[in-house]
Structures are given as structure tokens and as C-alpha cells.
Amino acid sequence: MSGEASEAITFQVTDAVPGVRYAAPMTEFPSTLKTWRAARRMSQLQLAVEAEVSSRHISFLETGRARPSREMIGRLGEALQMPLDARNQMLVTAGFAPRYQQRRWQADEMAPVREAVAHMLDNHAPYPGLAVDRLWSVLRMNASARLLYGPLGLTEGGSLLDLLVSDHVPDVIENWPEVAHHAARRLRIESAAQGGVARLDAVAEHLAQVPLPADRSLAPVVPTILRAGGMRLALFATIAQFGTPEDLLLDDLKVELYFPADPESGEALRALAKVCG
Structure with a gap:
């Protein structure tokens, strides 16, 4: 399946947006994923089925052996029913810019x-x-x-x-x-x-x-x-x-x-x- 690389990786922020604050260290992605999976009481296999990837790839993501793409993070966010703010944080921890904005009520x-x-x-x-x-x-x-x-x-x-x-x-x-x-x-x-x-x-x-x-x-x-x-x-x-x-x-x-x-x-x-x- 796509994106199932197993090599060790080095994270860096990509497609940064001026004025956007990056609040979390990028190396936190594996623990962030594990925390949300545990919060939703899903096994690696269950998450893999929902995200349409292999359980092996989920394991690699949680150990840091594989790097997620933006598209993969989107699929994980949907599968875990994460709020948009948490999806932004997951993107940041993986080295990407946040996707979702927070507009002012009066905008x-x-x-x-x-x-x-x-x-x-x-x-x-x-x-x-x-x-x-x-x-x-x-x-x-x-x-x-x-x-x-x-x-x-x-x-x-x-x-x-x-x-x-x-x-x-x-x-x-x-x-x-x-x-x-x-x-x-x-x-x-x-x-x-x-x-x-x-x-x-x-x-x-x-x-x-x-x-x-x-x-x-x-x-x-x-x-x-x-x-x-x-x-x-x-x-x-x-x-x-x-x-x-x-x-x-x-x-x-x-x-x-x-x-x-x-x-x-x-x-x-x-x-x-x-x-x-």
C-alpha cells in the first residue's frame, strides 16, 4: 500500500505558513498517534481497517520507522474522529503546516x-x-x-x-x-x-x-x-x-x-x- 516505507526518517517543517504558530515538537507524532488511538480504544488492526492501510504500517508510524504523508494524516484523523484542532497538531508533529484555520466570529x-x-x-x-x-x-x-x-x-x-x-x-x-x-x-x-x-x-x-x-x-x-x-x-x-x-x-x-x-x-x-x- 502507498506510503508504507520502513526506513528511519528525519522530520522537518514543510510548506510553512507565515504567522502560523507551531506548538508541538515534530518528534511527538508517534506518541500523538498512540495517544489518540488509545483514547478511541482502537487496536492497531482496527485503526488500520478504518484508515485503509496495513496494521504493519500503523505499527511503523507509531514507532517512528515510517513518516506519514499529509494525506495519511487526514485519513488517520477521519478514522480516529479527531477534532480539527487535534488534526492540526498532528500535522505539526509530523512536520507539516496546519491545514485548518480559526477565523474570528466577526470575520x-x-x-x-x-x-x-x-x-x-x-x-x-x-x-x-x-x-x-x-x-x-x-x-x-x-x-x-x-x-x-x-x-x-x-x-x-x-x-x-x-x-x-x-x-x-x-x-x-x-x-x-x-x-x-x-x-x-x-x-x-x-x-x-x-x-x-x-x-x-x-x-x-x-x-x-x-x-x-x-x-x-x-x-x-x-x-x-x-x-x-x-x-x-x-x-x-x-x-x-x-x-x-x-x-x-x-x-x-x-x-x-x-x-x-x-x-x-x-x-x-x-x-x-x-x-x-
Whole structure:
């Protein structure tokens, strides 16, 4: 099969892009590949099948006896379902320039994406919705979300992670232990999918310290029950992501749409929107 050389190789950076930061030593490629394969719980044979190469070649790549091509790294990234940022790092460790950019949210090229997100969020009113990045920083909120989260200190540009570890949140979330438990689980899943994110892991560990009640809910979905300003709102969320991202920001961007978990919460949100609209 193509690219299955076995000779020892010397790495050097090729097709370098001005202004791009190369963050990892190139000699780390074999350990990077092994780490991701272990994280996905795949044997060398399983990875070889998914990447359409021989298990012998995977072994040579992991021992440094063979050098991967850019095309091979792309196939490995697909087979291992690696996030785009990790694929960039794997390219760097093999001596290549990163492939994927991270554009600014306000960049001209992102205008269609911003419009799509705004459409989803604005048409979701009077229910709250927001868009968050990899570290749960809020890129955009609809009017209902601003009404709901503004009193808690969360605005566009703010961090949901900071809100989760703040002291006053347990006072306004009626079922905080359950919410904290599920938030910790989601953070761990997202961190694992990205190969480990220290900030997500730290917040997950913090939330995991909240003791769970003995009589946990057996409902189909655990809502977040907010009590504020004399209102009681029970909400659950759906999460949407872009299906074909080629940008680091879009690879991690999530649109969270909240729905009422009971008729009373729906009525309260509609009434609140009318009063403040």
C-alpha cells in the first residue's frame, strides 16, 4: 500500500505558513498517534481497517520507522474522529503546516454562519437560546436568553463555565445537584472527544463534588429548574452543531435551544417576552 516505507526518517517543517504558530515538537507524532488511538480504544488492526492501510504500517508510524504523508494524516484523523484542532497538531508533529484555520466570529467570511445562528436563535423566541464555543463562551444570545441569564451576570462574551462554578447558581437552580451532575458528565464527554481540555476537566471535577440526592429524577430528560423573580421555570436543552465544519471555531460551536419542560414554564416565558418586548 502507498506510503508504507520502513526506513528511519528525519522530520522537518514543510510548506510553512507565515504567522502560523507551531506548538508541538515534530518528534511527538508517534506518541500523538498512540495517544489518540488509545483514547478511541482502537487496536492497531482496527485503526488500520478504518484508515485503509496495513496494521504493519500503523505499527511503523507509531514507532517512528515510517513518516506519514499529509494525506495519511487526514485519513488517520477521519478514522480516529479527531477534532480539527487535534488534526492540526498532528500535522505539526509530523512536520507539516496546519491545514485548518480559526477565523474570528466577526470575520466577513463568517457572515453566513452568523446569519444562520441568528436565524435559529431569533426564531426560537420566546424560548431562550444561545451559541457557545469550545470553552462555553457565549458568542450570541437571543432576547429571551438575555432576559433569563442577564440577572445572573451572563452576557454575550461571558462564560457559562464561570457561571457554573459561581457561588450564587446553586441558590437559583432548584435541582442543582442533578444539573451539576449532568453538566459534569457533558464536560467530561466533550473534553474526551477533544483529547483532553484542562478547563473543561477542572469545571467537571468541581461540579462532581456536589452530592447527588438519593431520590433522583426518573423523567425522560432532567430539566434545569430556575427560581428567580418569583418565577419557576423548568427548561431542557437541545444542542445543534454544524455538519461540515472546516474551521476550528465552527468545529466546536454549539447552538443550545431551551424548551419548557411543562406548560407553566412555556406560559411564563411567553408572558415574560410580551412584558419585556
